[in-house]
Amino acid sequence: MKQGYAKAKTLRFREDGTFKIVQFTDPEFYEDSEAEREMEAMMLSILEAERPDLVVYTGDVIASAGHPDPAGAFRRACEIPERAGTPWAAVFGNHDSEGTITREQLHALQLTYPLNYAKPNPPGVHGAGNYVLSVAGSDGSAAAALYFLDSGSYSPLEYSRMGFYDWIRRDQIEWYAQQSYRLTDDNGGVPLPALAFFHIPLPEYNDVWDFEVCYGERYEVICAPWINSGVFAAMIEMGDVMGTFAGHDHGNDYWGEWRGIRLCYGRTTRNAYLDRPFMPGARVISLREGERSFDTWIRLADGSAVAEQPRHEPTGRLPSQVLRK
Template sequence: MAKTLRFREDGTFKIVQFTDPEFATNDQEEQQMEAMMLRILQDEQPDLVVFTGDIIASASTKDPADAFRRACCVPDRLNIPWAAVFGNHDSEATITREQLHAMQLTYPNNYAKPDPQGVHGSGNYVLTMKGKDQEAACALYFLDSGSYSPLEHSRMGFYDWIRRDQIDWYARESYRLTNSNGGTPLPSLAFFHIPLPEYNDVWDFNICYGERNDEFCCAPWVNSGLFAAMIEMGDVMGTFVGHDHGHDYWGDWHGIRLCYGRTTRNAYLDRPFAPGARVIVLHEGQRSFDTWLHLADGTLQSEQKKHEPVGRTPKIGAMGLR
């Protein structure tokens, strides 16, 4: 039987985004994190859970498949639909992204889809939510942002980027959904792990809300054009990423809200930075969404600190790895 996502009777659809939980050792810290995740889900009662990568720390565990199963069981235990994309730490050791994607598809409450043929990576798919008229009213795009640059020893090293054939696949799916919607683009969101280079642009040159606890975003040095494609297609209202554990900001860049999740695990900072989740609420028939942070102690942050743009100073060469 086909799995179908639907807007609620009140016209809303709620998503909880978990990012960078890095399941690995099943120690006390990890068990506390898992309990926190369950509390957030019980409090928020979402319609969908999205993991935006680094679900496991595959190089830090002897059994990455078991670590991934523990992550999968969090939403599954509460019978909540869920889906995932992968990050750079998910496939560093003895398990591949293809194996992880195949694993998630076996779970009864998982709504991911098999990979399209001829498209780079694993975990590229689109989901739609039906509205009151039983037609698709919104779309969610999931993209594999890869891990490390294949040009690591050249001037184009650092992190991987979303490839041209993935962008072409997104554009084809967007065209298809727009045509099915009478020529009007479906309000859409996009989820992936590694931020686009435009995440640095929006912080440096526009008003943002939230924290950036480093000088930069660990975006790829290659700008492959996904943001431009989303502008051209006119459907994506917001993108949601992880990767940078100490960042939780969002900002509007040419009509698209570029959003970080809130790390679900340690932010590796020298000061307190509570883990948690980002919550997203869509509204049927509207090109808008609400979002807030749900922190480990139950605090809800709907108003984040305002950041005024200060321009850009050279950062290349100072970047670390996440």
């Protein structure tokens, strides 16, 4: 697949004008067990079936707490797209840096792989794994943008007052806006069609489920941060992001449109930890050059593709709950 594609480190739309992404989320690599070998085989089969132009890990790539060799677990995750010959990039979740390895070390490690397309951390910006990739169009200029943001891990403030999970910080939002301004200016003042990837869902994921029609399942409490830092508002103001993609909540795979932006969950790549069947898999995203829209579907472990997810009618605000994973 795509031999020699990664040498120039340039993502491109295909000749037919499409660009496909496979989102793996929450695989939580830990040990070379039978269960993980089955997960690896599933991931490779999904890549073979979809033949994407990019793989994105949206956090909790490893379960690092108590792990004697978290770097080794992360390398096993890195080898999946490398073996498939597919460009890839990752952002990190709360479980990635609970052990003896830091997010900065994980980010530096992913940059050593030939097919990894992540970029070094911008100086002075909170977190590890904030970067933007452009996708070149038929004329060689940027035709789409992909933003990657570190949504952190746990609240740095008292949990009882400020919730359990972290949020995208002000300097990250400023960095995103600067990148968006630059890309818009380079595109003649027209915002590029863009997607954003991070681990912890935004507070607006609650809003879209409660007040708009959604498609997919919500089997788990939405574990968004209690603080709304304004990243969604910034995306509205910049006018480029068409869709966001999160993980974190293993039992959720829905999407819905909120204020013109489609808020999407991935499909957990590992066990959903539910008391009901919920087959693991991946979310697939397809862009088309020159269009401000995208298609998305789910590819499951049994090889089936789910293009039409169940419709959920809005029910209004439900009592809030906090679930610690």
